Amino acid sequence: MNNASMIERSLRHVWHPCTQMKLHEAQPPVPIARAEGVWLHDFEGRRYLDGISSWWVNLFGHGHPHIKAALRDQLDRLDHVMLAGFTHAPVVELSEKLGALTGLGHAFYGSDGASATEIALKMSAHYWRNSGRPEKCRFIGLAGGYHGETVGALAVTDIALFREAYAPLVRLAATVPSPDARGALPGETAADTAWRAAADLHDWLEEHHTQTAALIVEPMVQCAAGMAMYDAAYLREARALCDRYEVHLIVDEIATGFGRTGTMFAHQQAGIRPDFICLSKGLTGGTLPLSAVLTTDAVYQAFYDDEVARGFLHSHSYTGNPLACRAALATLELFEQTDVLARNADMAQTLDQAFAPLTQHPSVKHARRLGMIWAWDIDQGFDGRPAQPRFSSRYAQHAMAHGVVLRPIGHTLYAMPPYALNADTASHLAQGALAALQATLAEK
Numbered sequence: 001m002n003n004a005s006m007i008e009r010s011l012r013h014v015w016h017p018c019t020q021m022k023l024h025e026a027q028p029p030v031p032i033a034r035a036e037g038v039w040l041h042d043f044e045g046r047r048y049l050d051g052i053s054s055w056w057v058n059l060f061g062h063g064h065p066h067i068k069a070a071l072r073d074q075l076d077r078l079d080h081v082m083l084a085g086f087t088h089a090p091v092v093e094l095s096e097k098l099g100a101l102t103g104l105g106h107a108f109y110g111s112d113g114a115s116a117t118e119i120a121l122k123m124s125a126h127y128w129r130n131s132g133r134p135e136k137c138r139f140i141g142l143a144g145g146y147h148g149e150t151v152g153a154l155a156v157t158d159i160a161l162f163r164e165a166y167a168p169l170v171r172l173a174a175t176v177p178s179p180d181a182r183g184a185l186p187g188e189t190a191a192d193t194a195w196r197a198a199a200d201l202h203d204w205l206e207e208h209h210t211q212t213a214a215l216i217v218e219p220m221v222q223c224a225a226g227m228a229m230y231d232a233a234y235l236r237e238a239r240a241l242c243d244r245y246e247v248h249l250i251v252d253e254i255a256t257g258f259g260r261t262g263t264m265f266a267h268q269q270a271g272i273r274p275d276f277i278c279l280s281k282g283l284t285g286g287t288l289p290l291s292a293v294l295t296t297d298a299v300y301q302a303f304y305d306d307e308v309a310r311g312f313l314h315s316h317s318y319t320g321n322p323l324a325c326r327a328a329l330a331t332l333e334l335f336e337q338t339d340v341l342a343r344n345a346d347m348a349q350t351l352d353q354a355f356a357p358l359t360q361h362p363s364v365k366h367a368r369r370l371g372m373i374w375a376w377d378i379d380q381g382f383d384g385r386p387a388q389p390r391f392s393s394r395y396a397q398h399a400m401a402h403g404v405v406l407r408p409i410g411h412t413l414y415a416m417p418p419y420a421l422n423a424d425t426a427s428h429l430a431q432g433a434l435a436a437l438q439a440t441l442a443e444k
Contacts, residue, residue, distance in 0.1 A: 001033070001043055002043050002044060003031045003042055003043045003044050006031035006043060007028045007029060007031055010029055010031070011024055011028065011029070016029060023393070027393065027397060030042060030048070030400065031043050035050070035062035035063060036061075036062055036063050037061040037062060037063070037418075037420050038050055038061055038062075038417065038418050038420050038421060038425050039062070040054075040062070040405065046403075047403065048400060048403055048404060048405050049403060049404045049405065049417075049425060049428055049429050049432065050062070050405050050417065050418060051399075051404050051405050051406045051415050051416070051417050051429050051432075051433070052405055052406060052407055052414070052415070052416050052417070053282075053286065053416050053417060053418050054286060055281075056223070056255050056260075056281050056282070056416055057281045057282060057284075057286035058282075058285065058286030058418045059258060059259070059282045059285045059286060059331065059334075059418060059419055060285055060331070060334055060418060060419055060420055061418045061419075061420030062286070062418075064285060064334070064420075066330050066333065066334055067284075067285050067287055067327055067330040067331060067334075069330075070326050070327065070329065070330035070333075071287070071288075071323060071326060071327055071330075073326075074090065074322055074323050074326035075323065077322075078090075078322045079322065079323060080318065080321055080322060080323070081322065082317070082319075083109070083319045083320040084315060084319075088320075088322050088325075089322075090322045090325035090326045090328075090329060091109070091320040091322065091325045093325075093329055094107070094292075094325045094328050094329050094332075095107040097329070097332050098279070098292060098294055099294065101264060101265075101332075102265065102277050102294050103273050104273070104274075104276075104277060104294035104295055104296060105294060105295070105296070105297060105300065106294065106295065106297075106300045107292045107293070107294050108123070108292065108293045108294075108295075108312070108314075109290065109291065109292050109293075109316070109319045109320040109325075110280075110290075110291040110292070110293070110316050110319065111289045111290065111291060111316055111318055111319075112148075112280055112289055112291055113147075113148050113252075113254035113255075113278065113280040113281060113291055114147070114148025114149055114150040114153040115148075115150070115280075115291050115316065116148075116252075116254060116278035116279065116280055116291035116292065116293050117147040117148045117150075117152065117153040117156070117216070117252065117254075117278055118148075118150055118152040118153055118314075119278075119291075119293045119314060120214075120216070120250045120276040120278050120293050120295075121139060121152055121153075121155075121156070121213075121214070121216070121250075122152070122312070122314060123276065123293065123295060123299060123312060124139075124213045124214040124248045124250065124275075124276065124299075125137045125213045125214075126303070126312060127213075127248070127299050127302045127303070128213050130302045130303060130305075130310050131302055135210065135211055136210065136211060136212060136213045136246075136247075137211070137213055138173065138174065138208070138211045138212050138213060139155065139156050139173035139174070139212070139213060139214055139215075139216060140173055140174045140175070140176060140201075140204065140205075140208075140212055140214075140215045140216075140247075141156040141157070141158060141173050141174075141175055141176075141215070141216050141217070142158070142175065142176060142177075142178045142179075142217055142218070142222065143158055143175050143176065143177055143178040144158055144159065144178050144180070144222050144224075144225030144226075144228060145157060145158045145159075145175075145178075145216070145217070145218060145222060145225070146158075146159055146162075146218070146222070146223065146224030146225065147216060147218075147252050147254075147278075148254075149162055151166065151169050151170060154166060154169075154170050155170050155171050155172055155173050156173045156216050158175050159224060159225070173216075174204065174208065174212075176197070176200050176201050176204050177196075177197045177200045178197060178222060178225065178228060178230070179193055179194040179196075179197035179198070179230035179231065179234040180193070180222065180225070180228035180229070180230055181193055181194075181228075181229055181230050181231065181368075182228065182366050182377070189231075190229075190230065190231040191231045191233045193230070193231070194230055194231040194232075194233040194234035194237075195233060195234075195237070197230075197234055198233070198234055198237035198238065198241070201215070201237070201238060201241055202237075202241055205241055205242075205244075205245045205247060206245070209245035209246065209247055212245070212247050213247070213248060214247060214248035214249070214250050214275070214276070215238060215242055215247055215248070215249055215250065216250040216251075216252060217235070217238065217249070217250070217251060217252065218251075218252045218253075218255070218256060219235055219251045219252075219253065219256055219261075219265075219266040219267040219269075219270070220232065220235070220256060220261050220266040220267075220269060220270075220370060221255070221256055221260075221261060221266065221370055221373060223255045223256070223373075224409065225409075226375065226377070226409045226410060226411075226412035226414075227368070227373060227375035227409070227412060227414045229368050229370050229373075229375070232269045232270040232271075233270075234270075235251075235267055235269075235270035235272055236270045236271065236272060239270070239272040239273075239274075242275075248275040248276060248299075249272075249274045249275050249276075250274060250275065250276040250277075250278065251265075251266075251267045251274040251276070251277050251278070252278045253265050253266060253267065253277055253278060253279055254278055254279065254280045254281050254291070255281055257277075257279050257281070257282060257283070258279075258281075258282035258283065258331070258335075259282075259335070259340055259341055259344060259371065259372070259419070260282065260371055260372055260373055260416065261370045261371035261372075261373065262341065262344070262345065262348075262370060262371030262372070263341070263371070264335070264341070265277070275295060275296055275299065276293060276294070276295045276299075277293070277294050277295075278291070278292075278293055279291060279292045279293070279294075280292070282331070283328050283331065284324055284327040284328045284331055285327060285328075285330070285331035285334070286418075287327045288321070288323060288324040288327050289324065290321070290324035290325065290327070290328055340419060343419070344371065344372050344419055347372070347419070347421055347426065348369065348371065348372060350421075350423060350426050351374070351415075351417075351421070351426050351429075351430065352369065354426050354427050354429070354430035354431075355374060355415075355430045355433070357430075357434050358376060358413075358430065358433055358434045358437065359376065361376075361434070361437065363378050363379055363437070363441060364376045364377065364378060364379070365377050365379045372416065372417070372419065373414065373415075373416050374414060374415045374416075375412055375413070375414040375415075376412070376413045376414070377411060377412050377413075378391065378408075378411045378412070378413055378437070379411075391408065391410070391411050391440065392407065392408040392409065392410060392411070394440050394443065395408050395413065395436055395437065395440045396408070398435070398436035398437075398439040398440050399432055399433065399436040401436075401439075402431070402432035402435045402436055403428065403432055404428070404429055404432030404433060404436065406432070406433055406436065413433065413437065415429065415433060417429060
């Protein structure tokens with residue numbers, strides 16, 4: 001096999017995600033033959049540093065030996081069994097560990113982030129129904145929020161590109177202003193912006209709480225909104241308001257969980273406990289699809305009844321798959337066996353220095369970092385021209401030419417690399433990111 005044959009076969013048979021397929025006429029997909037550590041290798045010997053962790057899923061590098069060994073062992077024991085009416089060691093042990101990490105319990109499993117969102121929304125509304133308050137069946141989210149692309153998840157996703165084509169199918173949630181620190185007014189701090197957004201949330205809940213089941217937020221970073229970062233004060237006030245108005249707080253930690261923001265989970269930086277937490281992406285270290293939703297004992301007890309219809313009758317065929325759960329257990333073991341968060345803090349300092357020329361570039365504004373997530377908004381070219389059309393796709397092409405996988409969100413360049421970087425690969429990532437920007441801005 002070579003790159004050309006793989007591209008031709010893929011375009012003939014595969015419908016690629018989140019893609020206008022006609023664009024592949026000019027920019028074909030990149031064939032990947034194997035991956036190791038932070039590197040993706042094509043069929044002809046070229047390699048690319050995975051600067052976005054393969055859509056934010058990979059934590060410890062591709063092909064990590066500890067996770068591979070766990071999967072080989074599990075494959076010899078149990079590949080799959082339905083979780084309805086059965087159970088197995090990996091799902092029990094993983095549920096115990098996730099409960100200890102989150103302070104929540106009774107993990108419910110799906111296959112991806114959107115599945116987790118659907119589960120949490122359904123659980124919340126069904127809880128209120130079981131509690132004799134069926135009118136509490138609406139939801140509220142943040143402007144620019146993203147929680148997946150299935151129909152229920154789209155209802156709480158505020159990105160028109162994903163949602164508008166399916167508007168007739170979607171029961172839209174309400175939207176309140178985002179605490180995005182980039183929206184600070186003159187003289188405001190990030191905390192001021194958070195408090196201003198929280199005041200809008202207060203006003204909305206005061207009027208609509210009797211019909212509202214839950215507020216759903218991406219804690220600390222709204223990733224698909226261009227890595228919009230905000231002050232933890234918003235989460236603290238949101239928790240207090242949800243308590244006051246009897247509304248569930250759902251934290252979507254699908255992208256922000258497992259150390260991405262500098263703490264195990266992003267909401268922990270606010271010192272709060274949510275009513276639901278949605279987990280996926282890094283849960284298995286980027287090896288197999290798995291998601292989980294954990295909630296409080298009070299929510300669980302509302303479904304515990306002799307009447308079948310009061311149970312949570314939601315399922316996926318591969319719910320709690322033993323292989324995926326074993327990969328997740330191996331991932332959590334790596335957190336237990338090594339001081340991942342401390343090492344990440346050191347590597348973040350190294351990357352800050354490596355990224356300094358990019359951060360100081362005249363076309364960059366709102367340079368920001370939280371944990372192992374970096375972002376830069378691209379404002380203008382060297383001569384003051386407005387940012388160019390199709391910036392994202394053209395930048396991605398130039399980054400690949402420099403051996404780096406980076407895919408901007410609109411005019412926001414970001415990096416979310418695996419935790420397996422060293423000084424050399426950090427330098428390669430930073431140099432490639434800057435070179436790609438210079439090449440993109442130099443184009444007419």
